[in-house]
Amino acid sequence: MHPLIDQMRVAIGSGNLQHMRTNWQDYPVAGQWDELVRPDGRARPGAGRLLRTLAGFDADELALRQGAADLAIKAMGITFTVYHQDQGSIDRAWPLDIIPRVIALREWRRIERGLVQRVRALNAFIDDVYHDREIVRAGKFPSSYLENSANYREQCQGISPPLGIWAHVCGSDLVRAADGTVYVLEDNLRVPSGVSYMLENRKVIKRVFPELFEKIAIQPVDDYPSQLFDTLAALSPRPSEYPEVVVLTPGIYNSAYFEHAYLAQQMGCELVEGRDLLVGEDNCVYARTVEGLTRVDVIYRRVDDMFLDPEVFDPDSMLGVPGLMRAWQMGNVALANAPGAGVADDKLVYTFVPDMIRFYLGEEPLLPNVPSWLCADAESRRYVLEHLHELVVKPVNESGGYGMLIGPASTQAEREAFAALIRRQPRNYIAQPTLALSTVPTEVHNRIEPRHVDLRPFILSSDRVHVTMGGLTRVAMRKGSLVVNSSQGGGSKDTWIVGSD
Secondary structure, eight states, X not given: OOHHHHHHHHHHOSSSSOOOBOOGGGSOOTTSOBSSBOTTSOBOTTOHHHHHHHHTOBHHHHHHHHHHHHHHHHHHTOEEEEEETTXXXXXXEOOEEEEEEEEEHHHHHHHHHHHHHHHHHHHHHHHHHTTTXXXXXXXXXXXXXXXXXXXOOGGGTTOOOGGGOSOSEEEXXXXXXXXXXXXXXXXXXXXXXXXXXXXXXXXXXXXXOHHHHHHSOBOOOTTHHHHHHHHHHTTOSSOOSSOOEEEEOOOTTSTTHHHHHHXXXXXXXXXXXXXXXXXXTXXXXXXXXXXXXXXXXXXXXXXXXXXXXXXXXXXXXXXSOTTHHHHHHTTSXXXXXXXXXXXXXXXXXXXXXXXXXXXXXXXXXXXXXXXXXXXXXXHHHHHHHHSGGGEEEEETTXXXXXXXXXXXXXXXXXXXXXXXXXXXXGGGEEEEEOOOOOEEEEEETTEEEEEEEEEEOEEEESSSEEEOSSOEEEEOOSTTXXXXXXXXXXXXXXXXXESOO
């Protein structure tokens, strides 16, 4: 047994909890799709050995393993930041549930192909938007949706980034409905976050279940930092075996700062703030170091477009680098993700991705979108307003689960307020049916209960496209809740892609 488990066993002692064990025949999955357990209590493909192991745990052992995970997270300093209006920013320990989500390798290969197809179409769309707009001329995408887009950047018109790629790192959120269908819920193309937690989750769970990693063929995820570096290095404007790559962060108060520092450390790159960089008279970017100025080839930026360059965007920004857009436009530095990529990070634009796949690739989508209604369309808006009590309504540019209306859980007053918002700014909202998201067995007060989950895989694009083996599984820890975001009480799970039992 791993020393960490032994340490927790001593701390917990014995006889404090009921010695009950999980009977998967009694596990409640009626009316929903569980990722590990079939309705008859049998294991889904790839989950057999895990379920047999969990079935042998009593409440003592379950608490011991969860406690070991919590202790490891604290010792490793894995945190995330939550903002409160009254209390400011608060660092909290990362919430990780020990029971992993399992996906069979055969199914994952199909999902992987769908994600690659999707990101190819998205990059083609972004490049088209800033050049010839063929999709608009063909009548497949209304030009008015671009003109009213909060993330369209006129300053990027006519720019051609290396390899024609704009979204080098994409996080597409996936959900599974009650009939087993996997849908794409949204695409995150600006500064998608969460991959560091995927990597740290795996490290922790390896310490909690060392015996299972010896017996189960679980696909690795720890090669992501090297794959990310290779993706970034392929963008370098200077031929070099080891180009100068930096990670640009807004600073320690950003909610994803842990991830910025983590990825820089794992890639062997410098973590920099805007004040650490300058654009020289030659329109190249340099980093200030103790040895003098060092030219920078690639910037993995975790700063929003509007704060990147005060000469072009927000003149009051202290986070960016004056002249950075000029250096990028001249091809002297690569930026990932490219400024302007967020034009496709829009829930209204999301509804057109299946059409993009057909238009740019001449293929049928391998992964479907969740059916959606655009409130910008008069007929769809009328339907949404009449069915608010049964729909999920989302603002097109928000993230983190903020600004949403979950119709079945809403009050009449909330629906009336949302109806007013929709009428005032119809382009700003889309609506979707309330899906019965799939569940995964989850440790809840020393018992195992189903909780709803989604999945965020990460797709890297430059001279090749790579998809992580799984991704960050997020779990709604409150019973019946569909909100998985950690900032609103959600947690996370390790994601296992398993070849066989």
